[in-house]
Amino acid sequence: MNTNQFSILRANRQIEFNAEKYKTKPFIFNGKKKSVYENANLSIFVNESCNANCKFCVDQLRFEGKGKTFVKGRIADDEEYFARLEEVLETLRPLNTSISITGGEPTKSKRLPRILQLVAKYNFRKRVITTNGSGLLDKMDGKRVIDHIVENGFHHLNISKTHFIEGINAEVMQYDNSYFTNEQMAEVVKIALAGKVRPRLSCLLLKSGIHDIDGMMQYLDFFGSMGVDNIIFRETMDYDVTAMLNVPKMRFLEENKVPLDDVWSKIDMMPQVFKPIVQVLGYYYYCEVYKFKGIDMVTESANLAAIDHQKAKVPGMVFEMVLHPNGNLNGSWIEDDDVLLPYATNDTLIYSGRDKNL
Numbered sequence: 224m225n226t227n228q229f230s231i232l233r234a235n236r237q238i239e240f241n242a243e244k245y246k247t248k249p250f251i252f253n254g255k256k257k258s259v260y261e262n263a264n265l266s267i268f269v270n271e272s273c274n275a276n277c278k279f280c281v282d283q284l285r286f287e288g289k290g291k292t293f294v295k296g297r298i299a300d301d302e303e304y305f306a307r308l309e310e311v312l313e314t315l316r317p318l319n320t321s322i323s324i325t326g327g328e329p330t331k332s333k334r335l336p337r338i339l340q341l342v343a344k345y346n347f348r349k350r351v352i353t354t355n356g357s358g359l360l361d362k363m364d365g366k367r368v369i370d371h372i373v374e375n376g377f378h379h380l381n382i383s384k385t386h387f388i389e390g391i392n393a394e395v396m397q398y399d400n401s402y403f404t405n406e407q408m409a410e411v412v413k414i415a416l417a418g419k420v421r422p423r424l425s426c427l428l429l430k431s432g433i434h435d436i437d438g439m440m441q442y443l444d445f446f447g448s449m450g451v452d453n454i455i456f457r458e459t460m461d462y463d464v465t466a467m468l469n470v471p472k473m474r475f476l477e478e479n480k481v482p483l484d485d486v487w488s489k490i491d492m493m494p495q496v497f498k499p500i501v502q503v504l505g506y507y508y509y510c511e512v513y514k515f516k517g518i519d520m521v522t523e524s525a526n527l528a529a530i531d532h533q534k535a536k537v538p539g540m541v542f543e544m545v546l547h548p549n550g551n552l553n554g555s556w557i558e559d560d561d562v563l564l565p566y567a568t569n570d571t572l573i574y575s576g577r578d579k580n581l
């Protein structure tokens with residue numbers, strides 16, 4: 224693979240998002256026959272809030288793109304929640320999807336250790352947790368959260384980190400409390416690697432943060448020296464501007480966008496430094512993977528607005544699944560949109576969430 228081969232799909236990525244070509248598996252949801260994308264992922268959305276308030280948070284934009292606010296209901300009773308989780312895992316086990324635990328901030332949920340255990344019990348093929356890192360060294364049920372992740376055989380630990388300079392990172396991610404330092408990162412990476420969990424760092428490219436090749440190389444070197452060998456740089460997502468309500472976040476994203484096309488054109492000129500490995504086209508995202516000094520460096524651009532377009536092209540297709548804290552299993556990140564397995568509860572749902580800056 225060389226950079227010239229990369230450039231054709233790169234240039235056409237928006238028109239090549241083509242769900243009709245995907246391989247699927249048939250599956251019945253609530254009596255309705257659907258086709259599930261072969262590489263579909265099940266996300267378990269653990270908690271409805273986050274202890275950070277990143278200026279770029281896409282979770283909020285996903286909701287606001289549908290004219291909704293980031294407020295979610297959740298099953299209040301723990302036993303009822305775990306019964307529902309187990310029911311969904313058992314139902315979906317034949318699909319053997321990848322599973323990712325996400326939030327809000329999952330490492331701050333007291334439910335997390337038992338969720339990890341249940342996912343391990345059903346032995347799904349790939350298990351990932353995505354976190355801002357802040358709770359990984361907290362103790363729950365007598366052990367650190369990272370130890371629970373290791374013990375339950377998770378394969379990947381995705382950690383968001385905007386910058387290696389603490390002040391810049393803190394300014395963008397705006398943690399309420401319990402900031403996750405680089406020193407803690409080094410400790411977590413060591414424990415994860417010893418336990419065969421592969422850490423992956425995620426950095427959103429921002430004009431006020433990492434914004435060029437030099438910054439990317441410094442980031443790669445800084446965290447590479449801790450033993451991290453998988454780092455993703457993301458372009459801020461494109462979205463439907465007419466549907467958004469969150470003016471401060473939209474303004475931040477607009478002012479801070481670093482076009483990956485510019486970065487890629489520089490990378491193309493450095494084939495000895497960045498060795499092209501593969502390119503991946505998802506249903507609303509596009510990635511290029513390079514090798515940099517032994518590190519797998521992924522670069523990703525995505526368009527949230529393409530999701531609905533792709534779904535409309537192939538009705539009945541399930542691209543991904545999300546188990547929401549209210550017990551609904553959906554084909555969408557919105558808890559009452561595209562419901563695949565609705566959850567009827569006798570329990571009172573608690574409504575809460577982050578509504579800062581809305």
Ligand code: SF4
Nearest residue numbers: 273275276277280355
């Ligand atoms: S860590 Fe940041 S991006 Fe992730 S959910 Fe929290 S606020 Fe959003």
